[in-house]
Structure formats: C-alpha cells, structure tokens
Amino acid sequence: MEPLPLHLCKPYNRLSSILNRLYSLIHVTALTSLIYYRVSSLASTPLASLPAQLLVFASELLLSLLWLLTQAYMWNPVSRTVFPERLPENEQNLPAIDVFICTADPKKEPPVEVMNTVLSAMALDYPSKKLHVYLSDDAGSALTLLALRQACAFASSWLPFCRRFGIKTRCPKRKYELFKEHIRIAEEDKSSATDKINPSIVEVIIDKSDDEVRANQVEMPLLVYVSREKRPPHPHHFKAGALNCLLRVSSILSNSPYILVLDCDMFCNDPTSAKQAMCFHLDPKLSPSLAFVQFPQKFHNISSNDIYDSQLRTTFQVRWPGVDGIQGPMLSGTCFYMKREVLFGNFSQKELHHLKESFGPSNELIISLQRSNQRKTIDNGNLSSTLQQEAQFLASYNYEKNTLWGKQARYLYKSLIEDYFTGFILHCKGWKSVFCNPSRSAFLGSATSSLNDTLVQGTRWNCGLLEVTFSKFSPPLYGLSRMPLLQTMCYSYYALQPFYSLPLWCLASVPQLCLINGISLYPKVSSPWFVIFSSIFLCSLLKHLVDVLVTGGSVQMWCNEQRIWMIKSLTCYTYGTIDAILKCFGMKQPCFSPTNKVSDDEQAKLHQLGKFNFQTPTKFLAPLVSLVMLSMIAFTGGITRMVISGGANELLGQVILSFYILLESYPIIEGMAWRKDKGQVPASVALLSLFSPPFSCFWVPWLSG
Ligand SMILES: O=c1ccn([C@@H]2O[C@H](COP(=O)(O)OP(=O)(O)O[C@H]3O[C@H](CO)[C@@H](O)[C@H](O)[C@H]3O)[C@@H](O)[C@H]2O)c(=O)[nH]1
Ligand SMILES: [Mn+2]
Numbered sequence: 068m069e070p071l072p073l074h075l076c077k078p079y080n081r082l083s084s085i086l087n088r089l090y091s092l093i094h095v096t097a098l099t100s101l102i103y104y105r106v107s108s109l110a111s112t113p114l115a116s117l118p119a120q121l122l123v124f125a126s127e128l129l130l131s132l133l134w135l136l137t138q139a140y141m142w143n144p145v146s147r148t149v150f151p152e153r154l155p156e157n158e159q160n161l162p163a164i165d166v167f168i169c170t171a172d173p174k175k176e177p178p179v180e181v182m183n184t185v186l187s188a189m190a191l192d193y194p195s196k197k198l199h200v201y202l203s204d205d206a207g208s209a210l211t212l213l214a215l216r217q218a219c220a221f222a223s224s225w226l227p228f229c230r231r232f233g234i235k236t237r238c239p240k241r242k243y244e245l246f247k248e249h250i251r252i253a254e255e256d257k258s259s260a261t262d263k264i265n266p267s268i269v270e271v272i273i274d275k276s277d278d279e280v281r282a283n284q285v286e287m288p289l290l291v292y293v294s295r296e297k298r299p300p301h302p303h304h305f306k307a308g309a310l311n312c313l314l315r316v317s318s319i320l321s322n323s324p325y326i327l328v329l330d331c332d333m334f335c336n337d338p339t340s341a342k343q344a345m346c347f348h349l350d351p352k353l354s355p356s357l358a359f360v361q362f363p364q365k366f367h368n369i370s371s372n373d374i375y376d377s378q379l380r381t382t383f384q385v386r387w388p389g390v391d392g393i394q395g396p397m398l399s400g401t402c403f404y405m406k407r408e409v410l411f412g413n414f415s416q417k418e419l420h421h422l423k424e425s426f427g428p429s430n431e432l433i434i435s436l437q438r439s440n441q442r443k444t445i446d447n448g449n450l451s452s453t454l455q456q457e458a459q460f461l462a463s464y465n466y467e468k469n470t471l472w473g474k475q476a477r478y479l480y481k482s483l484i485e486d487y488f489t490g491f492i493l494h495c496k497g498w499k500s501v502f503c504n505p506s507r508s509a510f511l512g513s514a515t516s517s518l519n520d521t522l523v524q525g526t527r528w529n530c531g532l533l534e535v536t537f538s539k540f541s542p543p544l545y546g547l548s549r550m551p552l553l554q555t556m557c558y559s560y561y562a563l564q565p566f567y568s569l570p571l572w573c574l575a576s577v578p579q580l581c582l583i584n585g586i587s588l589y590p591k592v593s594s595p596w597f598v599i600f601s602s603i604f605l606c607s608l609l610k611h612l613v614d615v616l617v618t619g620g621s622v623q624m625w626c627n628e629q630r631i632w633m634i635k636s637l638t639c640y641t642y643g644t645i646d647a648i649l650k651c652f653g654m655k656q657p658c659f660s661p662t663n664k665v666s667d668d669e670q671a672k673l674h675q676l677g678k679f680n681f682q683t684p685t686k687f688l689a690p691l692v693s694l695v696m697l698s699m700i701a702f703t704g705g706i707t708r709m710v711i712s713g714g715a716n717e718l719l720g721q722v723i724l725s726f727y728i729l730l731e732s733y734p735i736i737e738g739m740a741w742r743k744d745k746g747q748v749p750a751s752v753a754l755l756s757l758f759s760p761p762f763s764c765f766w767v768p769w770l771s772g
Contacts, residue, residue: 070153071150072150073150073153073345073350074149074347074350075147076146076147077145077147078144078392079388084143084144087141088142090606090610091138091141094134094603095135097602097603098603100599101599101600101603102127102131104599105124105127109124116581119577119580119581119586119588122577123573123578123588125573126569126570126573129569129570130570133564133566134607135556136560136563139389139390139393139553139556140390141389142389142392142393143393143553144385144388144389144391145388146388147501147502147503149343149505151339151342151343151345153346154342154345154346158194159194159196159197161193161194161197161342162324162348162349163196163197163199163321163324163325164191164193164198164199164325164326164341164404165199165200165313165317165325165407166201166327166329167313167317167326167329168185168188168202168329169202169203169205169306169309169310169328169330170202170205170206170211170331171205171206171306171661173206173208173210173211174665175661175663175665176664177664177665178208178210178214178250178254179250180332180513181202181211181214181332182215182250183334184329184331184332184334184335185200185202185215186218186334187334187335187338188288188327188329189222189226189288190225191338191340191341192338192339192341192342193338193341193342195226195286198289199289199290199291199321199323200290200291201291201293201313201316201317202215202290202291203293203294203295203310203312203313204292205295205297205303205305206265206294207268207294210250210253210254212292212294213253214253215272216272217249217250218246219272219273219287219290220274222290223285224242225242225243226285229338235336235338264297264298265297266296267295267296267462267463267464268292268293268459269291269293269316269455269459269462270291270292271290271292271450272290272292273290274287289320289321291316291317291320293312293316293462294462295309295312295463296462296463296464297464298464301464301465302657303464305483305657305659306400306478307473307478307479307485307489308473308478310477310485311467311477311478312461314326314407314410314478315427315429315432315461316458316461316462318407318411318436319431319432319435319457322407322435322438323407324408325345325348325406325407326406327340327341327403327404327405328400328401328402328403328405329402330401332512332664333364333511333512334510335509335510336367336507336508337505337508340362340404340505340509340510343503344360344404344503347360347501347503348360348406353499356497356498357406357498357499357501358395358405358406358409358493358500359398359404359406359409359493360500360503361395361396361501362502362503362504362509362510363384363387363402363502363504364383364399364400364401364512365383365508365510366511366512366513367512368513368516369514370516370675370677371677372627372676373624373627373677374627374677374678374734375515375516375518375627375631376631377516377521378514380618380620380624380628383504385618387399389557391500391501391502393551394494394500394550394551394554395494395500396500396502397486397491397494397500397558397561398486398487398489398500401510401512402509402510403500409498410476410477410478411436411477412425412476422436424471425471426470426471427466427470429457429461431454431457481534481538482531482534482538483527483530484527484532487531487532487561488531488534488535491540491558494550494554495545495546497549515662516670516671517663517666517680517682517683518634518681518687519682519684519687521631522635522638522683522687523660525635526638526639526643526646527659528639529640529642529643530643530644530646530650531643532561533562533643534650535562536563536647537651541562542559542562543555543558543559546558546559564640565644565647566644567636568636568637568644571633571636571640572641572690574724575633575637575698575728576694576697578720578721578725579698579721579725580697582702582704582708582718582721583701583705585712587714587718587721588720589720589721590720592715592719601720601723612625615628626731629731630734633731634691637690637691637694639687641690642687669744669745669746673744673745673746678734678744678746679735680745680746681746681747681748681749682746685751685755688748689756691732692735692739692748692756695729695732695736696753698725698728698729699729702725705721706722739753
C-alpha cells in the first residue's frame with residue numbers, strides 16, 4: 068500500500084477561477100477597443116494637444132501591459148495542506164537544519180528583538196541535535212555578542228520549559244524579564260557604535276553560567292555567532308554577503324542539508340514550521356526538483372487601519388498562491404526552508420581545481436561538499452584551533468575574490484533584493500518552490516509603521532528590481548526560454564513594476580494641466596466611447612474591491628491599498644528607478660540601509676490611530692503635495708469652465724479623474740490644511756511645491772503672458 072501523502076495541493080474555488088478568467092476576457096476586449104479608439108483618433112487630433120494625447124495613450128498602454136502581466140497570478144491559484152504527523156516516527160531520522168539569522172545594526176534592530184528571534188529558532192519543535200542556529204552580525208557589535216551569550220544562558224532553562232509544556236509563544240516570565248533587563252543594562256553601558264572595520268569573529272556560544280542545568284544535560288541546538296570581516300570600501304554585499312558567509316562557515320561546522328533563513332525581526336511563531344516544511348522536502352516525488360518552501364511574511368504589528376499596506380496583502384494572499392500553481396512562489400528573503408544542494412550544486416564527481424574556482428581556497432569547505440552532513444564535535448564550546456582558524460578564514464573579507472560566490476552561484480549580489488534575483492535564477496534552472504501558508508502564522512516580523520520607512524524600503528526594493536531588469540538576466544527576456552510563460556509573466560510584472568511611476572506621474576499631471584487650459588483628452592460624454600473608458604476605470608476599481616473583500620479585507624483596506632499604490636508609484640517607484648539608472652552608469656553606490664524596527668511613542672500613536680505620519684524628507688513629500696494641489700486647481704478650474712462655458716461634454720472625464728485623485732488624497736490634504744501634530748505636512752514643503760515641475764508647467768506660460 069502507498070504511504071499516505073505528506074501534503075495535498077488543491078486548486079482554489081472553481082467558480083471564482085472561472086469568474087476571474089471571464090473578467091480577464093471582458094477587460095482585454097475593453098482595453099483593445101480603447102487602443103483602437105486612441106489610434107484611430109490620433110489622426111484627427113489638433114497639433115496643439117497631440118503631445119498630451121500621446122503621453123496619456125502611452126500611460127494607458129503601460130498600465131494595460133502591467134495589468135495583463137498580473138493576470139498570470141489569477142490563472143491557477145492553489146492551496147496546500149501538510150500532514151506533519153505522517154513524518155517518520157523516529158525523529159532522529161529527520162534531516163538536519165541550519166538556521167541563518169541576519170542582523171546589521173543594533174540601533175535599528177534592538178538586540179532584545181534579535182534574541183527573541185534566536186530563541187524562537189532554538190525552540191523549534193525539532194530534535195536539538197539536528198538544529199544549528201547561526202547569527203550573522205554585520206555590525207560586529209559587542210552588545211549583540213553579549214546578548215547572544217545571555218540568550219544562550221536563558222535558553223538552557225527556556226527550552227526544557229517549552230518542551231515540557233508544549234509552549235507555543237509564551238515565556239517563563241520571571242527569567243525572561245531578568246534576561247531582558249541584563250541586555251538593557253548592557254545597552255546603556257556599551258556604546259553600540261558600529262565600527263567601520265570589523266575583524267572576523269566566529270564563536271560557538273555555550274552556557275557557562277548555569278552548572279546545575281548543564282549537569283542535567285539539557286540538549287541544546289548548536290548556537291554560533293558569526294561576524295564577517297569588513298574592510299570598507301571593499302564591498303561586502305549586504306545581506307547576500309552575510310548569507311554567503313554563513314553558508315561557508317556552517318558547511319564546516321554542521322553542514323545541514325536544509326537551511327532556514329530568517330531576518331532578525333522574524334521570530335518563529337509556530338515551532339512546527341520545520342516539520343511542515345519537511346512534508347514537502349521529504350516527499351520522494353517532489354523532493355528532487357524542490358528548491359525551497361516559502362512561508363508568507365506576516366507581521367505582529369499591523370494596525371487595524373493598515374494605511375501603508377504594511378501587510379503586503381496582495382503579495383502574500385493573492386500573488387504567491389497564484390504563482391504557486393505554476394512553478395512556485397518567488398524567494399521572499401526570509402521565512403523559507405532551502406535545500407543546501409540547490410545553492411552548492413552536486414559536485415561529487417568534479418575535479419578539485421574546478422571546485423576551488425567556484426568555492427574558493429578552503430580545503431575544509433571542499434571536503435564538506437562530499438561529506439554527508441554531520442555536526443562537528445565541539446568540545447565544550449571550543450573549536451579545535453584548526454577549525455577555528457578555518458572558520459575565520461571563511462569569514463574573511465576577501466575570501467570570495469576570484470570565485471563564483473555571489474557572481475554566478477549561491478546568493479547573488481547583482482541586486483539589492485538578493486531574494487528576487489536568486490530565486491529567479493533558481494526557477495530559470497528548473498527548480499520548483501512551494502508556498503506553505505498554514506492558518507497559524509509560522510513566522511511573525513515587524514512591518515514598517517511609518518510613511519518614511521515604507522518609502523525608503525520601497526525605494527530599495529524597486530531599485531533592486533530594476534537592477535535585475537537592466538541586467539542581462541532581465542526576466543521578460545531571460546525567463547522566456549527558461550520557464551513557463553505564465554511564470555515569466557509573474558516575474559516580469561515585478562521587473563516592470565517600478566515603471567508604474569511613469570503612467571501615474573503622467574495621469575496625475577497631464578489631464579489636469581489640459582483641463583485648466585480647456586483641452587479635452589477623453590471621449591465626449593455623449594459618445595459611446597465614453598462608456599468604454601469609464602467602464603474600464605470603474606471595473607478596475609470594482610475588481611480590486613472584490614479581491615480585497617474575498618481575502619477577508621474591508622472597504623477601508625481597499626481605499627488604503629489604492630492610495631498607497633499611488634503614493635508609492637509617485638515616490639519610491641520613481642526614486643527607485645532613478646537610483647537604478649544612476650547605478651547603471653556608476654554614478655551611485657549601492658546602499659542597503661536596514662529598515663527601522665523601533666518606533667518612538669509619537670510614531671506608534673499615529674500608526675495606531677491610522678493617521679499618516681508625514682515626517683519624511685521633502686523629496687518624498689513634494690511630489691505628492693504638488694500633484695494634489697494641481698488636481699485641486701484643475702478640479703475647481705474645470706468645474707468653473709463647465710458652468711461658465713458649458714464644456715461638460717468634453718471635460719467631464721478629466722474632472723472625474725481629478726476628483727478621484729482628490730478623494731484618495733484626503734489624508735494629504737488634511738495633513739497640509741488642518742492637522743497640528745508632529746506628523747503634519749510642514750508648511751515649507753507646501754510652499755516649495757508651488758515651484759516644482761508640474762507647477763512650473765502651469766506658471767511659466769502664465770508669467771510669460
Ligand atoms: O548589510 C546588511 C543589511 C541588512 N541585513 C539584514 O537583512 C535583513 C533584512 O533587512 P531589513 O532592513 O529588514 O529589510 P526589509 O526591506 O524589511 O527586508 C525585505 O527585503 C530584503 C531585500 O531587500 C530581504 O532580504 C528581506 O528578507 C525582506 O524581508 C535584516 O535581518 C538585516 O539585518 C544584513 O544582514 N546586512
Ligand atoms: Mn525587515
């Protein structure tokens with residue numbers, strides 16, 4: 068008899084699939100007729116309004132293309148169930164796992180939170196002998212190292228406690244408070260300045276404090292602190308560099324066949340995630356082609372009115388289940404169980420000299436490639452001096468020189484979003500991934516809770532996306548011959564996402580400037596074409612609303628998502644694009660400044676209240692404020708024109724568009740006009756905006772008569 072399956076995969080609700088496809092069909096037809104209208108009316112367009120017409124048409128084409136690409140996500144969404152209880156009864160038969168946790172800045176990433184993640188990983192429901200936790204500290208901070216030692220001491224009483232009581236997330240209160248207090252005191256003592264030059268440090272952490280517990284032989288996962296050597300201006304490649312360093316160091320210490328990667332703020336909220344992931348990795352049919360099991364990123368600090376869409380609903384609730392029905396979800400940076408072999412290749416036959424080209428000069432590392440995975444015997448926390456030296460060598464700043472690390476293999480460096488790029492190349496090589504989204508969140512992280520953090524992060528992501536798009540691995544071209552068409556479409560959507568900035572800038576200024584000057588850009592209300600245009604607009608809104616409601620969202624969430632999409636397109640998609648172009652020409656250095664994981668009281672309060680916090684640089688605010696003011700003027704001007712000279716038939720489309728922008732911009736208007744707290748829009752920005760490009764278009768002809 069066949070053994071019972073470890074997991075099941077079933078398509079989403081049939082009916083909704085059919086309705087989705089039907090909708091796509093109708094929408095495509097409408098878009099085609101829009102294009103037909105635009106092309107056929109270009110010939111009769113007066114010369115004066117031709118540039119405006121062309122700009123608007125180009126925007127419509129780009130929006131249509133992006134819409135078309137998103138349809139791939141709707142084609143065949145699936146959901147999966149796992150049965151961890153069917154895994155081998157003897158837990159010692161489970162494969163070993165290395166957990167990689169990265170931290171980079173003790174100021175933005177408080178050590179208490181990082182230790183929370185470390186502890187939660189050590190407490191995974193998995194045999195201790197098979198679990199190895201590595202913390203990479205890019206700041207090389209003495210404080211983090213100290214905190215890790217404290218965490219280890221705490222773990223020796225915490226782990227047995229968890230096991231005994233089957234605890235999921237709670238803590239033994241008194242000891243935990245004590246542990247936090249210790250770290251807090253240390254925080255005050257030690258300056259957390261991140262030194263520029265870091266030596267390489269590899270330290271196996273063991274608990275030397277509690278003899279009593281050690282006498283009781285508490286079994287603990289291996290815990291290792293790694294701080295790689297950094298020598299600015301030598302590039303260290305940020306998180307991807309840190310992960311590659313952990314790959315090397317871990318391969319000579321534990322060399323587990325599976326790796327869980329976690330951001331320092333992503334704690335394990337369900338200790339069973341490792342076993343859930345093994346339901347896929349140990350399935351004999353799926354396993355040979357499976358690269359990684361991706362869990363969604365979920366967050367513990369989402370406020371009831373999620374104004375910045377920090378939960379990334381569309382990504383994790385719509386797109387990942389969608390692409391899971393094709394070749395698998397994209398690598399999402401954290402919360403995934405990866406097979407080591409996928410990154411290292413299967414080299415048992417190859418020549419030593421070839422391996423050194425790829426992996427660098429370490430013999431220990433090369434030997435580990437052929438050895439089945441065994442934890443090195445570590446005598447009371449002390450590595451043998453040769454092993455210690457080798458580990459430090461592997462973490463040295465120029466180890467990767469003249470090797471394939473980061474260039475063609477392992478975590479790739481070309482892009483600031485190593486996850487998207489690395490995952491894309493894996494999918495191109497034919498590997499599969501699966502999306503595991505259990506009802507209890509397996510991991511919880513901290514989401515951005517201010518406009519500034521959201522936009523800074525968005526700028527980095529979009530710059531990273533375009534770094535891939537502009538490279539020879541550009542998804543639309545490189546992917547096409549290497550993966551299914553639908554999968555290519557999914558990757559291409561992200562590759563082109565930053566270009567939303569172009570149509571949004573255009574549609575937020577050109578129709579408004581034309582409206583002020585009485586130039587019509589849309590069909591007359593009396594024309595049947597008006598129905599086509601307005602139904603495309605309304606149906607897009609309605610479809611989005613339905614999608615939000617179906618995934619358990621609210622009307623408010625729908626508004627929030629619309630608004631933040633516009634805000635992001637006008638700011639971080641735009642700046643991400645500019646950054647990527649500058650980098651392309653070598654005019655800008657890559658910079659991955661970690662997202663803030665702390666928020667002050669005022670920020671937390673605004674976030675809780677669902678109020679925008681406009682404390683963000685002028686470069687982000689000015690475009691928003693000036694475009695809102697432009698729409699205000701255009702709307703009033705348009706209404707006046709319609710009333711006085713009866714231009715309603717020609718201008719109604721543009722009036723509606725301006726009105727819609729104003730409606731979505733209510734929080735910005737409020738921030739400019741009558742808010743009196745720290746998060747308001749500074750008056751200086753509003754003033755400055757009057758002289759920004761969209762306004763110059765308006766003032767200059769007026770001033771010059
Ligand atoms: O030089 C660096 C910079 C960052 N990090 C770590 O990388 C992780 C992610 O950084 P974060 O500031 O939290 O960025 P986010 O934008 O929130 O991260 C998302 O985007 C990244 C790609 O830009 C992915 O790597 C992450 O997994 C994904 O959660 C954190 O643990 C950092 O400590 C490093 O280890 N070294
Ligand atoms: Mn993060």
